[in-house]
Amino acid sequence: MLNPPIRLSVNASTGQKVTVSIIGLLFLGVLAGIAGVAALALGRSDPEFRALPAFESGAGAFPALAVRAVFAVAALLMIGFLVTMVLGTYRRQAILSGTVLEVRGLLGTRRADLATSRVWIDSEPEYVRNPHGEGTIPTGRRVPHLMAEDPATGRKVRLRLHSMARTLLPPHELNALADAVGSGTRPEPDAAQATRTATLLRRLADDPIARLL
Structure with missing residues (x-):
């Protein structure tokens, strides 16, 4: 089922x-x-x-x-x-259907099968609005992203692992992404990279310290 x-x-x-x-x-x-x-x-x-x-x-x-x-x-x-x-x-929304990740944005929708795509975790500095003036200021934290690339077309899908409240996604969602990543088979070195990615997703889900980063 x-x-x-x-x-x-x-x-x-x-x-x-x-x-x-x-x-x-x-x-x-x-x-x-x-x-x-x-x-x-x-x-x-x-x-x-x-x-x-x-x-x-x-x-x-x-x-x-x-x-x-x-x-x-x-x-x-x-x-x-x-x-x-x-x-x-x-x-703006993202849906995980089985192993297929669908990310909808303003200009369109992108999909990736996490069981077969090249996957890795990337990050970028987090910025917030400056409360004392114009512009933005860094918070010192980094926002993680799950990246998936179709090996045949090179088309990439990027999923921000933070909610609109600037907190990590709930543990059950991160674990579901990890299960989807780890469910497929790939040639090396993509297989090793997928294993590392799934492990990191589970660490973000289960490690209280990691969830504060």
Whole structure:
């Protein structure tokens, strides 16, 4: 009997999705209000501009047109950022079905059979928002990733082993990934690398000290 698919804890929680949705709606409301006020102010400040042809560059037409163009570009950029944030929050998820890992992102979905792929653990420094200013600062920790590469196509799948709360995935999920990695057969040196990867995944799942790194 096949094990049911496991939805890994890399996706946003229901509360996070609701929060992002509310922020998005509030942002759109504020942006719409600003756009209305700006359009009203420009229309009243230059009544002669409304009677000019669209491409006529009179003394008062160019400044008003430039302001409208700048505002439109800024609004499009902000809306694009908002849409990317909301869609990324809703689409991001990872599912382990048997030995097949499926990682969904903003731009598409990638799959890898962990029983046959080349697998290894990689990591990157962790950064958080600077509470005292702009930009980000390092926390001193490293975020582990499970990497899987199809030996035939070279296509790679990358799974962040941290949840949205910046904690390691639950032990049962890490052990399930380790079981999937260790269930297949590969030629050397990929087989030895898979064994090391499965061992490290189980260590991350079972070692309290490792879970604090």
